Ligand code: ADP
């Protein structure tokens with residue numbers, strides 16, 4: 001009896017502040033969101049000592065009158081929603097009505113705000129949640145919010161703040177996110193009185209990325225061809241194949257203008273980049289997803305970092321497709337770089353223009369004559385459709401896979417296999433370190449890693465052939481009955497059809513139990529139960545566009561790696577020529593199946609810069 005008390009408002013605010021205000025960066029985030037919601041076109045953020053001693057955000061937005069300004073400091077006071085139904089229709093960044101009172105309860109706080117058509121504004125000073133003064137102020141129209149001595153009344157919390165530099169970099173990251181999310185708003189960031197960056201309002205995201213990250217960063221990106229599917233639109237920029245980071249730090253994703261973290265999106269990206277990124281690497285993205293507010297729940301996390309999609313499978317599918325399409329469209333750019341006219345040569349050519357290279361004339365690398373053409377090459381280069389394939393039937397120890405065909409030498413002259421109309425225009429200059437093919441194209445120098453290039457070619461071919469043939473399934477003599485944790489069970493039930501396509505014969509066998517009758521042939525058979533568990537993690541990201549050979553791709557990649565030409569393998573000119581043509585015909589020519597680059601273009605511009613001919 002008598003043990004329960006209502007918390008005083010002040011304490012309740014501090015409790016709420018615990019969720020919303022974690023560090024200076026979270027204050028900055030909330031304040032910028034308020035400014036954007038108030039339609040500001042210019043936002044200036046200043047911090048001192050990492051934000052611990054001062055955070056100030058000034059905007060030229062709508063401002064407030066005195067009554068509203070006072071109300072804005074009350075908990076759960078907001079102009080952005082009215083009813084419970086509005087929660088399903090949120091079009092603003094804020095809606096919780098918690099930020100200002102929370103910030104004011106853990107700092108020495110001041111807000112000065114003025115409506116644009118009013119002669120004077122209002123200034124309210126709050127100390128640790130208690131209003132100190134309310135008076136008229138003469139600020140420009142808009143709103144200024146200042147939070148000094150953050151957590152001065154919560155020493156335990158203050159101790160959790162990291163070094164000034166660390167806090168400042170978190171603040172800067174927040175600013176960066178908001179600035180990317182809203183290119184039409186101008187941002188200024190001042191740290192300890194020096195301007196760190198200024199980003200003028202711009203109509204295009206590309207300009208904003210350039211302003212914040214530099215031209216070079218922009219050049220590593222591809223623009224997604226914007227598209228709508230139903231009420232969902234996807235646009236933005238993503239990193240080119242092979243360009244990646246070891247963390248997700250540069251994976252920025254916005255849903256209705258709000259930077260978010262979300263597993264569905266991450267899975268979609270991972271799937272879209274499949275074989276275009278190295279394992280454990282993450283793509284760079286500036287992805288913008290716009291959708292009906294009713295289809296996404298933003299009321300999941302106090303800091304509004306997370307969202308829940310009503311139809312996550314659809315979103316994942318759309319993202320994966322957008323990424324795939326964008327990466328494949330980049331091939332056009334590469335192809336174009338190989339179609340322009342080459343600079344004409346006045347003196348006798350030191351190098352050999354491959355287009356006119358007669359197949360049986362003197363080889364480019366005389367030594368290569370001593371070698372017979374690599375068998376594997378020809379086996380894979382001229383597959384016959386009727387041929388039979390088996391890929392490493394489950395055990396790694398098994399000998400090299402049986403060839404696709406075994407008719408020996410490279411068949412026919414190069415011209416026969418490359419239609420003239422499509423022939424690319426490049427000139428092979430030589431081979432560096434018996435690995436890198438040096439070529440000249442319209443844009444400058446191209447370096448090709450001969451092993452990686454051949455891997456990509458063989459990978460795509462072998463995968464296509466196997467796909468056509470259907471995934472071989474090996475029936476188990478004794479079916480396995482396997483208990484599965486509830487969350488995996490549900491997922492597996494939903495995806496039984498997809499799994500069957502991939503060579504798994506799986507069916508539910510009572511609640512929480514699966515029966516496995518068969519597994520893909522290339523799957524390790526020694527512990528199918530463990531394999532299925534692993535499978536669930538591996539396949540969380542699958543979409544309708546996922547190759548049905550997904551589970552065999554590792555094996556295919558290993559197989560082609562063994563068969564691909566290696567560093568030190570000397571190639572004849574015809575072989576190089578064929579290699580480049582075949583590479584350019586791939587879906588993703590610019591990276592090997594493990595996501596490493598196959599070609600690097602060093603343009604004239606870059607060379608001129610390096611030689612100091614241009615700045
Ligand atoms: P929320 O943003 O969730 O509504 P806040 O506590 O952040 O809650 O802000 C409370 C209210 O104060 C907002 O709904 C808005 O009406 C007003 N407000 C806050 N910041 C600004 C600003 N910079 N300009 C104009 N109005 C603001």
Ligand code: MG
Nearest residue numbers: 030034094099
């Ligand atoms: Mg807010």
